[in-house]
Amino acid sequence: MPAPAMTIPSAPVLRAERIGKTYQGRSRLFAQATGVTALTDVSFEVGPGEILGIVGESGCGKSTLARIIVGLEQASAGRLVAGDATLVDVAAGIFLPPAARRIQMVFQDPYSSLNPRMKVGDVVSEGLRIAGETDRRLLADRVAGMLRLVGLPAEAASRYPFQFSGGQRQRIGIARALITEPRILIADEAVSALDVSVQMQILNLLLDIRDRLGIAVLFISHDIGVIEYLCDKVIVLAQGKIVESGSADAVISKPSHVYTKKLIDAVPRIQD
Amino acid sequence: MHDTSRIDDAVLEADQLSLFLRAGRGTELKIVDSVSFSIARGEFYALVGESGSGKTVIARSLMRLFPPNTLRMEGRLVVDGVDLTTAPASRVQRMRGRSISMIFQEPMTSLNPLMTVERQIDEAIAVVGGMGRRERRERVVELLADVQFANPGSVRSMYPHELSGGMRQRAMIAMALANNPSLLIADEPTTALDVTIQEEILQLLLRLRDQHGLSILFISHDLSLVRRFADRIGVLYGGVLMETGPAHELIDHPTHPYSRALIDCIPRRREAGKRQAGIDGLVPGVADWFDGCRFAPRCPRMAEDCRHGRIEMTPTQPAQVARCLHPL
Numbered sequence: 093m094p095a096p097a098m099t100i101p102s103a104p105v106l107r108a109e110r111i112g113k114t115y116q117g118r119s120r121l122f123a124q125a126t127g128v129t130a131l132t133d134v135s136f137e138v139g140p141g142e143i144l145g146i147v148g149e150s151g152c153g154k155s156t157l158a159r160i161i162v163g164l165e166q167a168s169a170g171r172l173v174a175g176d177a178t179l180v181d182v183a184a185g186i187f188l189p190p191a192a193r194r195i196q197m198v199f200q201d202p203y204s205s206l207n208p209r210m211k212v213g214d215v216v217s218e219g220l221r222i223a224g225e226t227d228r229r230l231l232a233d234r235v236a237g238m239l240r241l242v243g244l245p246a247e248a249a250s251r252y253p254f255q256f257s258g259g260q261r262q263r264i265g266i267a268r269a270l271i272t273e274p275r276i277l278i279a280d281e282a283v284s285a286l287d288v289s290v291q292m293q294i295l296n297l298l299l300d301i302r303d304r305l306g307i308a309v310l311f312i313s314h315d316i317g318v319i320e321y322l323c324d325k326v327i328v329l330a331q332g333k334i335v336e337s338g339s340a341d342a343v344i345s346k347p348s349h350v351y352t353k354k355l356i357d358a359v360p361r362i363q364d
Numbered sequence: 365m366h367d368t369s370r371i372d373d374a375v376l377e378a379d380q381l382s383l384f385l386r387a388g389r390g391t392e393l394k395i396v397d398s399v400s401f402s403i404a405r406g407e408f409y410a411l412v413g414e415s416g417s418g419k420t421v422i423a424r425s426l427m428r429l430f431p432p433n434t435l436r437m438e439g440r441l442v443v444d445g446v447d448l449t450t451a452p453a454s455r456v457q458r459m460r461g462r463s464i465s466m467i468f469q470e471p472m473t474s475l476n477p478l479m480t481v482e483r484q485i486d487e488a489i490a491v492v493g494g495m496g497r498r499e500r501r502e503r504v505v506e507l508l509a510d511v512q513f514a515n516p517g518s519v520r521s522m523y524p525h526e527l528s529g530g531m532r533q534r535a536m537i538a539m540a541l542a543n544n545p546s547l548l549i550a551d552e553p554t555t556a557l558d559v560t561i562q563e564e565i566l567q568l569l570l571r572l573r574d575q576h577g578l579s580i581l582f583i584s585h586d587l588s589l590v591r592r593f594a595d596r597i598g599v600l601y602g603g604v605l606m607e608t609g610p611a612h613e614l615i616d617h618p619t620h621p622y623s624r625a626l627i628d629c630i631p632r633r634r635e636a637g638k639r640q641a642g643i644d645g646l647v648p649g650v651a652d653w654f655d656g657c658r659f660a661p662r663c664p665r666m667a668e669d670c671r672h673g674r675i676e677m678t679p680t681q682p683a684q685v686a687r688c689l690h691p692l
Binding site: 149150257258259287288289290291292293295296299314315317318320321322341344354355358359360361362 | 586
């Protein structure tokens with residue numbers, strides 16, 4: 093199946109403008125509160141059907157950025173615009189609630205991110221039920237459709253998460269994220285807990301979903317090989333700032349920033 | 365012990381090693397099946413495999429780190445001339461730290477948060493005994509310098525929470541080396557660390573190997589990492605050693621279809637519209653192992669004879685052996 097043309101410039105699905113995040117310390121007697129800056133002036137754009145890789149070492153701010161975009165954390169500066177909706181505008185005091193943003197997340201650990209006491213069908217349909225959908229027939233249909241999309245049998249709905257392998261659980265996590273028809277999917281190290289043979293299945297699933305639904309994906313990872321395989325564009329974060337950005341090919345084959353070079357050189361790779 | 369040359373050279377020798385997990389009510393599960401490999405003095409040997417392949421159980425069986433009566437060992441597993449499958453517990457206890465040492469994946473959970481670096485390393489030295497306080501103190505500083513702390517004098521009085529992930533792992537290595545073991549087992553020691561720190565730790569292990577003639581058994585799931593650092597590699601699948609040989613040869617020219625498939629799963633640069641294939645299906649669970657080759661149901665080269673009987677290790681390259689009837 094040919095991929096949809098991704099090069100046609102179109103309105104970005106998500107635009108981040110100078111996002112900043114400072115964690116305020118506590119003020120003590122005679123001492124002013126000092127803050128810790130986690131993100132400074134982070135700006136980027138993601139188009140429809142585009143996969144943006146976010147790379148950096150632990151503590152560089154990549155997960156904070158994801159949490160700000162999805163609405164689990166408040167930015168201290170900047171703007172986030174999705175299509176024609178303003179999600180966040182710190183100066184204007186706008187913080188759209190997470191449920192209204194149409195952004196969903198897939199987490200790293202498929203073992204701890206699914207409620208063990210809920211049946212898979214309930215896990216997957218929860219987003220719709222929270223949004224107020226009560227028609228059980230419709231819910232069951234949508235769940236079956238989502239499970240099919242991620243390559244699981246429809247019977248999976250009546251089983252519990254522990255009956256599935258790590259890769260299958262990650263598929264369930266993706267189905268859960270997609271059922272509310274988000275415009276953006278954020279995958280935070282979504283394949284790093286998986287075995288290589290399973291990892292490739294999930295990466296291909298993400299590519300299929302992107303091709304079929306035209307959804308934008310923010311993919312956070314420390315694995316350069318995975319980024320190279322999956323992503324169209326990359327931003328490299330170091331100490332809360334973007335130090336390099338561009339097409340995945342260009343950034344990885346010809347890194348221009350010292351930090352990016354160091355990061356890429358440290359990754360052992362098997363040459364073809 | 366007639367073949368002395370072989371014994372002298374090998375620090376570790378596993379010969380048809382099988383491990384059985386006692387599952388209660390007299391039932392046993394075979395979790396490792398007839399694995400044979402050896403590690404020479406000063407050699408960096410990597411065991412690679414996906415989860416459930418048996419790599420960690422093999423590592424732990426070397427330290428006999430199992431509650432009594434939970435694991436039964438068959439075959440031979442010889443380290444420094446002692447067969448661990450039959451040695452009494454007291455003998456194994458004397459070997460821990462002195463013949464064999466181990467470092468783990470998560471350095472924070474393996475260090476005691478309430479003890480300074482010095483006390484933890486000192487504890488490891490004192491267990492063996494024979495050194496006075498001052499001597500031990502000098503040894504601690506020497507060990508910290510050995511694992512390349514720029515300032516061992518100040519690091520020794522620090523607590524684990526004051527150290528970064530990479531520093532903690534180096535403190536762990538210093539502890540493991542306290543009594544000059546011949547074999548260091550490293551179970552995914554860099555998985556929790558950033559890539560730049562990972563590089564640092566591996567360079568350190570290589571340097572220690574060269575300096576002290578240390579043999580290293582490195583457990584990993586990362587083929588690209590071991591290709592770069594290991595001398596030889598063993599590929600495990602479903603409790604069976606599928607192929608073993610020199611690192612570069614094995615990765616660049618695998619002869620077992622499973623090794624090939626595993627290498628092909630490593631994501632790399634993709635041409636627009638193209639896909640790399642994963643391996644279809646799942647790793648078989650220990651409870652449903654079957655006759656013949658464990659990889660057969662997922663193997664592109666599967667033939668009728670793969671589904672029956674026992675498949676032996678056969679040479680496929682000058683220095684490579686594979687357990688396959690239809691090697692590449």
